Amino acid sequence: MTLTRRSMLATTLAAGAAGLAAPAVHAQGVTVKMGALRLIHSIAPFLYDRFQPDGVRIEVIAFESPTEAKNAVVTRSVDFAAFGVAAGILGAAAREPVTLVGSCCDRGMAVVARKDGNIQKLADLKGRKVGIWPGSTQEVFILERLRMEGMTIRDIQPIRVSFSEMAIALARGDVEAYVGAEPGPGVSVSSGIGKIVEYPYSTPMGSLNMVFGCHAETVAQRPDLVRTMLRVHRRASEFGMANRDVTIETAVAKLGMKREALEVSLPNVELNWQMTPEMLTRAKTYAEHMLSLKQIRALPDFNTFFEPKFSDELAKSAA
Structure with missing residues (x-):
């Protein structure tokens, strides 16, 4: 079942005082609320309903x-x-x-x-209006790529644009380029409006995203709930990669x-x-870049921010 952020607002406000310390338990079992983004690389949660175990009902809430x-x-x-690593680090x-x-x-x-x-290339962005979503993973990547090219954010005209509006802004001429999240680039290319300047994966951060x-x-x-949800997430992610046609059908049906x-x-x-x-x-490395860019005042406590034991356990099993 997919809910929108707006449809969750009343429930969120009502439950805020109680803190929602645990997933709601109904007669039929446990209801788990899973947040996801309206992006193709956040599609895995929208495939969870194929793998949710008996006694667990997963509701997917979409965020912008x-x-x-x-x-x-x-x-x-x-x-x-599921969210960008930059948001988590912040x-x-x-x-x-x-x-x-998990990843x-x-x-x-x-x-x-x-x-x-x-x-034609990153250096050509100098002086241009470039759509960027502040606080996003993409922002950190483009700042590092600019640095690698001997440039800074002051060499371009950054325009605040949400991911869902970037392809539209490019088509209207509001921006001359953008640093986007899929399917925005796919929309621009398939419509004949845009072209790929580069995939910004040449930094020490590699292609890490969400x-x-x-x-x-x-x-x-x-912890048992974490294990259950990570197992569902693994199955959905592997299924999505192995069944591209189903992944596309799901994105068309559930995200329009x-x-x-x-x-x-x-x-x-x-x-x-x-x-x-x-x-x-x-x-x-990503966090260190954010610190050097003064996007954060201190590094996270990685001992509490990272908990890889569930992933390590699952990697040793047959899922």
Whole structure:
């Protein structure tokens, strides 16, 4: 079942005082609220209904931005969520009780420019209006790529644009390029309006993008639920990668995405679940970049921000 953030507002306000310390228990079992983004690389939760175990009902709540999804975990409006690693780091650095228990996806981003323009490479963004979503994973990547090219954010004209509006803003001419999340780049390319300038994966952060997290108290008080949800997440992620046609059908049906755009976007999406040593190293590097850019005042406490034991256990099993 998929709910929107707006449809959850009344419930969230009513439950706020109680803190929603645990998933709701009904006669038929446990209801777990799972936050996800309206992006193709956040599609795994929308496949969970194929794998939810007996006695567990998973409700998927769609959010517009990574920060909203992370905040929903912190306030316990949802029990688990998929959100960008940057949003997680921002929360953990502020000592919010958010813990990563899995990965969600790599790749899924691109620097896009108008096809009829003369932006061919990153250096050509100098002086141009570039759509960027503040506080996003994409923002950190583009800042580092600019640095690698001998530029800074002051060399471009950053325009605040949400992911869902980037392709529209490019088509209208409000921006000359954007640093987007799929399926935005796929929409721009498939419509003939845009072209890929680059996939910004050449930094030490690699292609790390979205993560799977929950409230710190959920880890401490309900470890079996964490294991259950991570197992569902693994199955859905592996299924989504192995069954691309079903993944596209799901995105079309549940998120209203265009099939032709998804055909372009999906090769740029790598659904995953495991907190590998490489993923942890890249996340730490990511946090160090955010600190150097003064996006955070201190590094997170990685001992509480990361909890890879569930992923490690699951990796040793047959799922």
